[in-house]
Amino acid sequence: MNKYNPPRMNPSSLRSRFATRFLRSLSEINAQKPTASSSSPTEIFRRYRRIKVAADKSMAYSVRSRRTWSRAMLWKLRTRPCGRRSVKTSTIVRKTRHEKQNKNTTTATTTGEDGVVSGVEADELRELVPGGEAMDLYNLLDETAHYIKCLTTQVQVMKKIADFYSP
Amino acid sequence: MSSRRSRSRQTGSTSRISDDQITDLVSKLHQLLPEIRNAHSDKVSSAKVLQETCNYIRSLHREVDDLSERLSELLATTDNAQAAIIRTLLMQ
Numbered sequence: 001m002n003k004y005n006p007p008r009m010n011p012s013s014l015r016s017r018f019a020t021r022f023l024r025s026l027s028e029i030n031a032q033k034p035t036a037s038s039s040s041p042t043e044i045f046r047r048y049r050r051i052k053v054a055a056d057k058s059m060a061y062s063v064r065s066r067r068t069w070s071r072a073m074l075w076k077l078r079t080r081p082c083g084r085r086s087v088k089t090s091t092i093v094r095k096t097r098h099e100k101q102n103k104n105t106t107t108a109t110t111t112g113e114d115g116v117v118s119g120v121e122a123d124e125l126r127e128l129v130p131g132g133e134a135m136d137l138y139n140l141l142d143e144t145a146h147y148i149k150c151l152t153t154q155v156q157v158m159k160k161i162a163d164f165y166s167p
Numbered sequence: 168m169s170s171r172r173s174r175s176r177q178t179g180s181t182s183r184i185s186d187d188q189i190t191d192l193v194s195k196l197h198q199l200l201p202e203i204r205n206a207h208s209d210k211v212s213s214a215k216v217l218q219e220t221c222n223y224i225r226s227l228h229r230e231v232d233d234l235s236e237r238l239s240e241l242l243a244t245t246d247n248a249q250a251a252i253i254r255t256l257l258m259q
Contacts, residue, residue, distance in 0.1 A: 016257065019257050020257070023257065026238070026242070029242065030242050039243045039244075043243070044236075044239050044240055044243060045239075047239040047242060047243075048235050048236045048238075048239035051235040051238050051239055051242075052231065052232065052235040055231060055235060056231075121214050121217035121218050121221065122217060124217075124218075124221045125217055125220060125221055125224075128221055128224045128225065128228075129224070136184070137184075137189060138184045138188060138189060138192065141189070141192035141193060141195075141196060142192060144196060144220060144224075145192070145195055145196055145199060147224070148196075148199050148220070148223065148224065148227070149199070151224070151227040151228075151231070152227065154231060155227060155230050155231060155234065158231065158234040158235070158238065159234060161238065162234055162237050162238050162241065165238070165241040165242075166237075166241060
């Protein structure tokens, strides 16, 4: 009998940590579905929201608190289900007001050999990276690099799972 | 001014962040982007790299959204057994 041996994966790599967590969440979501209406558009939409949150949560938990962006995302996810949006925004406002003084010194023109790092693009980046509002430019760039690496891992794993499931 | 800046840094050192470090990080980011490297890749401006980074992150977010939607539709038609199979395959 020919046994298919899949290539060995490093069990502590980011990819396998994320894949394990995400698959677990997926099977939980799968188990919760009401069999009668599982194909209705509302159910599909609701499940899509849950899957998206599960993916982000799995990635954030796989990175733990080692990174500012993962800490920010975990915090965001914890306050999200309770619906207590007011708590989150007030804390962020307090933070950004304190950091805005620093922001003016770091996002003002930093001249490198290749040109000027404008504040506008850095602000756009701050909105995209979780927790970016409270970072200075150096940490922002550092966190962005790691965030992009994790996002690409997330996309690759999700793509593999989707391809596996599709007929 | 430098003390304010050092307070916002997480490493806790009191040295100023040099422009060289910033440009190093910017070029490191540039390596991660999937664009086709042209002949002038060394001289791409930092602003352009940041712009491309924002676009790339946005496209990654969109991909995650699309894949989540695709998975949601697929889950409507499959059963639980396959999830267990995938998990055991990937965990080996």
